[in-house]
Amino acid sequence: MSTPFDRQFWEDRYASAHAVWSGEPNPNLVAEVAGLEPGDALDAGAGEGADAVWLAGKGWRVKAVDFSATALERAATRGSDVDWERADLTEWSPEPASYDLVSAQYLHLPGLAEVLPRLGAGVRPGGILLVVGHERSDAHPFPELCYPAKEMAGWLDDGWEILISEPRPGRESTRRDEVLKARRRA
Numbered sequence: 001m002s003t004p005f006d007r008q009f010w011e012d013r014y015a016s017a018h019a020v021w022s023g024e025p026n027p028n029l030v031a032e033v034a035g036l037e038p039g040d041a042l043d044a045g046a047g048e049g050a051d052a053v054w055l056a057g058k059g060w061r062v063k064a065v066d067f068s069a070t071a072l073e074r075a076a077t078r079g080s081d082v083d084w085e086r087a088d089l090t091e092w093s094p095e096p097a098s099y100d101l102v103s104a105q106y107l108h109l110p111g112l113a114e115v116l117p118r119l120g121a122g123v124r125p126g127g128i129l130l131v132v133g134h135e136r137s138d139a140h141p142f143p144e145l146c147y148p149a150k151e152m153a154g155w156l157d158d159g160w161e162i163l164i165s166e167p168r169p170g171r172e173s174t175r176r177d178e179v180l181k182a183r184r185r186a
């Protein structure tokens with residue numbers, strides 16, 4: 001039996017459809033990455049790979065991690081030059097200070113408060129941590145896993161400059177995204 005948003009939940013979700021997501025990159029990723037110089041990027045919880053493929057198309061060298069084999073197989077068929085890796089982000093850690101961008105889009109999971117600073121340790125000085133999630137709402141199946149951006153900002157230490165921590169319009173018309181954008185101090 002699966003618990004909220006665990007690996008079996010996601011495998012079942014991906015197995016239930018040919019494509020779960022639109023195939024388009026997330027609007028807040030596009031908006032916030034637009035002004036950045038391409039470098040090394042990590043997409044944490046990459047799903048079917050739309051964001052990773054979009055980043056690669058913009059000149060980023062991308063590593064994309066997800067724990068769903070079905071999602072990653074689907075992502076890899078998109079034929080882009082992305083380094084796909086199957087791993088559980090509650091256990092996996094990036095190489096320290098090795099990415100110019102670490103992006104987590106809709107990575108709703110228990111224990112994110114512990115996972116996020118660990119992913120952030122993968123960001124180089126001057127690099128960006130971008131986290132986008134659903135705004136908390138009773139319409140969400142697991143509202144307790146929807147973290148306000150200001151709460152997520154509080155999980156980071158003072159080695160970070162918080163650039164954005166607020167709800168913004170997102171990919172769904174009915175609910176906003178919580179957007180956290182932070183720069184690692186040099």
Ligand SMILES: C[S@@+](CC[C@H](N)C(=O)[O-])C[C@H]1O[C@@H](n2cnc3c(N)ncnc32)[C@H](O)[C@@H]1O
Pocket residue numbers: 005010021026044045046047048049050051065066067068071087088089090104105106107108109
């Ligand atoms: C809501 S989907 C978002 C996918 C993609 N980022 C997007 O925006 O289209 C969340 C993704 O996170 C992945 N995920 C959730 N918990 C994870 C974990 N502990 N380790 C690795 N991936 C995880 C799921 O498999 C799923 O693909």
